[in-house]
Amino acid sequence: xxxxxxxxxxxxxxxxxxxxxxxxxxxxxxxxxxxxxxxxxxxxxxxxxxxxxxxxxxxxxxxxxxxxxxxxxxxxxxxxxxxxxxxxxxxxxxxxxxxxxxxxxxxxxxxxxxxxxxxxxxxxxxxxxxxxxxxxxxxxxxxxxxxxxxxxxxxxxxxxxxxxxxxxxxxxxxxxxxxxxxxxxxxxxxxxxxxxxxxxx
Amino acid sequence: xxxxxxxxxxxxxxxxxxxxxxxxxxxxxxxxxxxxxxxxxxxxxxxxxxxxxxxxxxxxxxxxxxxxxxxxxxxxxxxxxxxxxxxxxxxxxxxxxxxxxxxxxxxxxxxxxxxxxxxxxxxxxxxxxxxxxxxxxxxxxxxxxxxxxxxxxxxxxxxxxxxxxxxxxxxxxxxxxxxxxxxxxxxxxxxxxxxxxxxxxxxxxxxxxxxxxxxxxxxxxxxxxxxxxxxxxxxxxxxxxxxxxxxxxxxxxxxxxxxxxxxxxxxxxxxxxxxxxxxxxxxxxxxxxxxxxxxxxxxxxxxxxxxxxxxxxxxxxxxxxxxxxxxxxxxxxxxxxxxxxxxxxxxxxxxxxxxxxxxxxxxxxxxxxxxxxxxxxxxxxxxxxxxxxxxxxxxxxxxxxxxxxxxxxxxxxxxxxxxxxxxxxxxxxxxxxxxxxxxxxxxxxxxxxxxxxxx
Numbered sequence: 001x002x003x004x005x006x007x008x009x010x011x012x013x014x015x016x017x018x019x020x021x022x023x024x025x026x027x028x029x030x031x032x033x034x035x036x037x038x039x040x041x042x043x044x045x046x047x048x049x050x051x052x053x054x055x056x057x058x059x060x061x062x063x064x065x066x067x068x069x070x071x072x073x074x075x076x077x078x079x080x081x082x083x084x085x086x087x088x089x090x091x092x093x094x095x096x097x098x099x100x101x102x103x104x105x106x107x108x109x110x111x112x113x114x115x116x117x118x119x120x121x122x123x124x125x126x127x128x129x130x131x132x133x134x135x136x137x138x139x140x141x142x143x144x145x146x147x148x149x150x151x152x153x154x155x156x157x158x159x160x161x162x163x164x165x166x167x168x169x170x171x172x173x174x175x176x177x178x179x180x181x182x183x184x185x186x187x188x189x190x191x192x193x194x195x196x197x198x199x200x201x
Numbered sequence: 202x203x204x205x206x207x208x209x210x211x212x213x214x215x216x217x218x219x220x221x222x223x224x225x226x227x228x229x230x231x232x233x234x235x236x237x238x239x240x241x242x243x244x245x246x247x248x249x250x251x252x253x254x255x256x257x258x259x260x261x262x263x264x265x266x267x268x269x270x271x272x273x274x275x276x277x278x279x280x281x282x283x284x285x286x287x288x289x290x291x292x293x294x295x296x297x298x299x300x301x302x303x304x305x306x307x308x309x310x311x312x313x314x315x316x317x318x319x320x321x322x323x324x325x326x327x328x329x330x331x332x333x334x335x336x337x338x339x340x341x342x343x344x345x346x347x348x349x350x351x352x353x354x355x356x357x358x359x360x361x362x363x364x365x366x367x368x369x370x371x372x373x374x375x376x377x378x379x380x381x382x383x384x385x386x387x388x389x390x391x392x393x394x395x396x397x398x399x400x401x402x403x404x405x406x407x408x409x410x411x412x413x414x415x416x417x418x419x420x421x422x423x424x425x426x427x428x429x430x431x432x433x434x435x436x437x438x439x440x441x442x443x444x445x446x447x448x449x450x451x452x453x454x455x456x457x458x459x460x461x462x463x464x465x466x467x468x469x470x471x472x473x474x475x476x477x478x479x480x481x482x483x484x485x486x487x488x489x490x491x492x493x494x495x496x497x498x499x500x501x502x503x504x505x506x507x508x509x510x511x512x513x514x515x516x517x518x519x520x521x522x523x524x525x526x527x528x529x530x531x532x533x534x535x536x537x538x539x540x541x542x543x544x545x546x547x548x549x550x551x552x553x554x555x556x557x558x559x560x561x562x563x564x565x566x567x568x569x570x571x572x573x574x575x576x577x578x579x580x581x582x583x584x585x586x587x588x589x590x591x592x593x594x595x596x597x598x599x600x601x602x603x604x605x606x607x608x609x610x611x612x613x614x615x616x617x618x619x620x621x622x623x624x625x626x627x628x629x630x631x632x633x634x635x636x637x638x639x640x641x642x643x644x645x646x647x648x649x650x651x652x653x654x655x656x
């Protein structure tokens with residue numbers, strides 16, 4: 001498996017280099033970011049999911065402690081919500097930890113051609129903090145909803161409402177990082193179509 | 202029964218979790234659009250014809266249009282609008298073909314048509330501006346020289362203006378020519394052009410039609426648009442810097458003059474279907490880049506969070522630009538998830554549900570469009586018969602998405618005097634480097650081999 005993975009990694013790096021040398025901006029971005037995402041999912045994701053889940057549980061637990069609505073058990077990646085006779089525990093698995101979103105954002109930012117390396121680093125770190133915080137907000141919203149409305153609301157709160165909150169906050173980040181920055185820096189100038197040379201017609 | 206209902210509800214909730222984001226962002230707005238169009242259709246009152254039709258100026262920019270110009274002028278000549286009230290201005294911007302000879306011939310063929318030939322510097326914007334300065338009709342109408350007007354188009358447009366004093370700017374409906382589509386030689390290309398026809402129908406008769414109702418048309422169509430002369434001459438005229446002078450002038454009318462833009466849904470203009478996929482690649486990239494450029498000109502100081510809720514232009518930009526990034530990565534993340542213990546049925550099921558929802562929303566618009574084509578029997582019949590394309594439209598739209606996304610990324614690195622490279626040229630550049638590397642490696646191997654063999 002490892003030799004195969006290394007071969008694929010080498011092939012991907014070579015492909016990205018060729019696309020870059022050919023000045024194919026879009027394809028460099030596409031192959032680069034998708035490849036980086038896949039490799040990070042294979043190589044990095046198993047390593048960071050557990051600590052990330054614990055960190056998410058711990059941070060959510062702080063809010064739970066302040067409000068007194070729920071408790072967190074970071075060592076088990078658990079958030080425990082108790083209300084009257086009902087109780088529910090929320091296990092933070094790799095889907096819940098936000099690891100996919102963190103890796104996706106990282107993969108996109110490193111091949112997005114708008115920023116230089118230092119800017120990428122800063123935007124990446126800030127973005128990771130934002131997504132992490134957005135996930136805490138999502139889990140808090142879920143926990144608060146369960147606390148007030150009981151266990152029956154759990155599925156709706158977790159799978160639908162929480163997802164919308166998280167998506168909304170992620171889109172806000174993407175808007176500032178990708179759209180706003182690009183529009184501000186967008187060049188406006190004379191346009192012409194490329195002409196096919198006689199060799200390739 | 203109760204058990205069954207609960208089971209269905211649970212099942213719906215379960216799948217909804219998977220499709221909730223596209224459902225909120227795309228399907229629900231589509232259903233809203235369908236309802237708005239339905240309401241418009243039932244409440245619509247047709248405009249009364251004026252006692253006397255006013256004089257109009259028809260501006261046709263000409264650039265190497267020898268092949269299409271005669272047919273374009275013929276469509277004007279066959280128009281139901283009184284010919285004595287039409288003044289045609291053909292503005293040549295440095296054509297190098299026989300466009301002028303075609304114009305001379307047309308003067309003999311259409312003697313009742315008042316036509317004038319003007320020479321402008323290169324660029325559509327410059328041509329349009331020159332004609333605007335010289336125009337004297339009450340309404341200024343622009344059409345492209347590579348299209349054809351429907352006989353009723355001019356009449357319907359002027360009637361709309363005359364009956365609605367608050368309308369200052371109208372855009373017509375652009376459709377690809379069904380006759381040319383059906384003359385396409387190969388079946389796959391014919392099918393593709395039919396899908397393109399459906400796309401145009403949906404973009405104008407559904408999309409811009411309901412945007413018109415909400416006063417949120419992002420751009421009028423450069424191929425067929427009309428203004429009150431008093432309004433267009435108060436703008437800063439057509440901008441010569443951007444690739445999308447039509448979007449730029451739309452922003453001017455809206456932002457600087459605080460006027461609205463409407464669609465005249467019964468004024469049709471036919472353009473040629475796309476020549477080949479390579480042309481589509483450059484055409485759509487140009488459109489997308491234009492949107493980014495004009496956004497830079499007008500929106501760069503308004504791009505704030507609340508803009509999404511307050512300003513439809515920011516919202517449109519968010520849909521076209523921001524959403525493209527998570528959308529791209531999630532296409533691949535879904536494939537990835539299959540290798541991470543996610544059941545295949547779950548992923549395939551949610552993709553299938555989404556696909557069905559997209560087809561469903563396309564079908565709703567299909568019903569709307571049939572209603573709006575009621576006065577154009579032949580076109581309506583042609584459109585109605587293309588129902589079987591509807592299930593293919595999500596795939597067609599996906600293809601277009603990738604091209605537009607390519608434009609978003611490519612426009613970052615462009616320099617002044619830039620160009621959109623045809624796909625063939627990009628492919629050639631890629632393979633030249635690849636084969637160059639391969640040759641180099643082969644040469645090294647051959648050298649090594651000869652070295653080893655000699656030793």
